[in-house]
Amino acid sequence: DAAASSGIETVVLRYGHLYGPGEEAYGKFVPLVIGNLMQGRPPYVYGDGSAEVDLLYVEDAVEATLRAATRPEASGVINVVRGTSHSLRAIATELVDIVGFLGDIRYVPDRPQKPSIRFDPARMHETLGTWPLVDLAEGLRREVMHVADASSGTYGVR
Numbered sequence: 727d728a729a730a731s732s733g734i735e736t737v738v739l740r741y742g743h744l745y746g747p748g749e750e751a752y753g754k755f756v757p758l759v760i761g762n763l764m765q766g767r768p769p770y771v772y773g774d775g776s777a778e779v780d781l782l783y784v785e786d787a788v789e790a791t792l793r794a795a796t797r798p799e800a801s802g803v804i805n806v807v808r809g810t811s812h813s814l815r816a817i818a819t820e821l822v823d824i825v826g827f828l829g830d831i832r833y834v835p836d837r838p839q840k841p842s843i844r845f846d847p848a849r850m851h852e853t854l855g856t857w858p859l860v861d862l863a864e865g866l867r868r869e870v871m872h873v874a875d876a877s878s879g880t881y882g883v884r
Contacts (some may be wrong), residue, residue: 737800739791742807742845746784746865747872756781756866759818760873763825768832773839775815775831780845782808783868784859786869800853808859809847814839820863824870 750757759769787806794800818831860868 735798735801736796738803739794739806740803741748741782741787743779743781743843744784745781746869748784749869752874753777755814756817756821756869757873760819760870761797761826763821763827764873764877765840766827768827768829769818769821770832771814771818771839772834772837773814774835775818775833775839776813776842777839778813778822778844779817780807780809780811780843780871781817781862781865782806783865786857786859789857790850790854797828797854802849804849805845805847806850807845807847808862809845810862811842811844812862817862819867820866821870824863824867 745754745756750761753867762769787809790804790806794804822831
């Protein structure tokens with residue numbers, strides 16, 4: 727490793743599935759669902775919604791980054807993840823509840839769903855310590871509030 731042989735300390739942070747304010751620019755699942763709900767349209771989920779993702783709120787990614795930058799023992803590769811996966815169905819249902827949408831989630835069975843992905847946060851906790859991670863429901867509520875503030879959405883946020 728060139729960095730190690732030159733005496734330069736390095737750490738590689740591998741971020742999992744980040745979500746939060748600002749991700750709407752990337753056409754990812756959470757902002758697409760929020761966008762549909764805010765326009766009174768149902769959310770669409772590919773497959774049966776059982777595929778799981780490990781969502782980490784952007785604020786927690788920033789915390790991990792700051793900790794990695796200030797801890798000399800932080801080196802090598804560290805997964806920056808929550809360590810808890812949730813199904814796309816559960817995430818869409820939570821967003822439906824937050825927005826107060828009265829319709830149903832639409833499943834698209836003829837489009838393949840992505841495989842479930844799980845990450846191990848053990849090295850992150852060992853190296854960077856622990857802190858109270860933003861709960862999924864709270865993080866989703868914050869993102870909905872961000873979108874509502876930015877677009878003056880038609881639905882109220884609960």
